[in-house]
Amino acid sequence: MSSTLSEFQIIKRYFEGVGEIDSQIIDLGIGDDCSVVTLPPNQSLCFSLDTMVEGRHFPKGACPESLAKRVMAAALSDLAAMGAKPSFFTLSLTLPEANLDWLEGFSKGLRFMANAHKLSLVGGDTTRGPLTIGVQVHGLVKKEKALRRSGAKEGDLLIVTGNLGDAGAALKLLNNDAVNDVESYLLERYYHPTPRFEEADLICSVASSCIDVSDGLLADLRHISAASFCGFEVNLEALPISAQLQQFAGEGARSYALNSGDDYELLFTVSRDAWERISDDLGGLKFTVIGRAVPESQDIKIYSGDKEVLIESEGYKHFE
Ligand code: ADP
Numbered sequence: 001m002s003s004t005l006s007e008f009q010i011i012k013r014y015f016e017g018v019g020e021i022d023s024q025i026i027d028l029g030i031g032d033d034c035s036v037v038t039l040p041p042n043q044s045l046c047f048s049l050d051t052m053v054e055g056r057h058f059p060k061g062a063c064p065e066s067l068a069k070r071v072m073a074a075a076l077s078d079l080a081a082m083g084a085k086p087s088f089f090t091l092s093l094t095l096p097e098a099n100l101d102w103l104e105g106f107s108k109g110l111r112f113m114a115n116a117h118k119l120s121l122v123g124g125d126t127t128r129g130p131l132t133i134g135v136q137v138h139g140l141v142k143k144e145k146a147l148r149r150s151g152a153k154e155g156d157l158l159i160v161t162g163n164l165g166d167a168g169a170a171l172k173l174l175n176n177d178a179v180n181d182v183e184s185y186l187l188e189r190y191y192h193p194t195p196r197f198e199e200a201d202l203i204c205s206v207a208s209s210c211i212d213v214s215d216g217l218l219a220d221l222r223h224i225s226a227a228s229f230c231g232f233e234v235n236l237e238a239l240p241i242s243a244q245l246q247q248f249a250g251e252g253a254r255s256y257a258l259n260s261g262d263d264y265e266l267l268f269t270v271s272r273d274a275w276e277r278i279s280d281d282l283g284g285l286k287f288t289v290i291g292r293a294v295p296e297s298q299d300i301k302i303y304s305g306d307k308e309v310l311i312e313s314e315g316y317k318h319f320e
């Protein structure tokens, strides 16, 4: 259903009251020329912007509720990777038309994520044009405690949360209608990735470096490697792969795990001692040691047993 609602009516109906306003921080939300926040003492603000364009990042006609969840999860995952707690977000929305059904679904997805992760929508911009969704999330972290990509040290363990490769495999399925259990699991992992805040909570005081896997394990590991000036050995057999991906891709599962993006798992390094201290009580969360940091001169190498294997491609790169 298309409508003649004005921009302001749209904002009021679909974007006001998304998430609960934390009045300790938010002085002024939607409705004025700017939003106003006051940061608590000794906290730093982390923020990250994610944009999704129809036809580029998602297929035409994709479910609006899922899109909202996915763009929020992608942006929130960056906060998790820094060890920050979500606080508020802004939304830039470019719409071809004011389709009320679409807006209703999109707003529902936003509300779900805002409530689940305790952040509120405090402002944004709404324009007409090809469907494009931009979300900027803001989170708080104790001053000087943000987890960066730099900081990995030779000998540190390389660890990843959850499973790898599921979302990448789902890309093959985006235009399929009838799907079986395995396929719907993979699609669920693509559309509804889980920002790993619980895992981040456990590791934030011990990790020496951290990144979220958005472009692919190897591509993102390369960012840690460059920022930390160290190389890595990765154990191919250790890569965490879901039973569903194994069933879907067989021999190809490891290639998805190494190279495909969109999983939004956390990849981090930690000293052996620190990991030993905390690894007895991981609260049922999934962490897998997949390798270790080595001198920078050794670059990134993948091993199967004690044999080195060659890698063909590294993740997803825009503009190439
Ligand atoms: P201005 O013209 O001063 O930039 P706008 O008319 O764009 O203001 O927006 C009016 C108010 O609505 C502002 O507070 C703005 O932050 C908010 N807003 C606009 N679009 C959105 C959106 N998509 N989501 C949330 N808030 C929005």
Ligand code: MG
Residues within 6 Å of the ligand: 032, 033
């Ligand atoms: Mg103004």
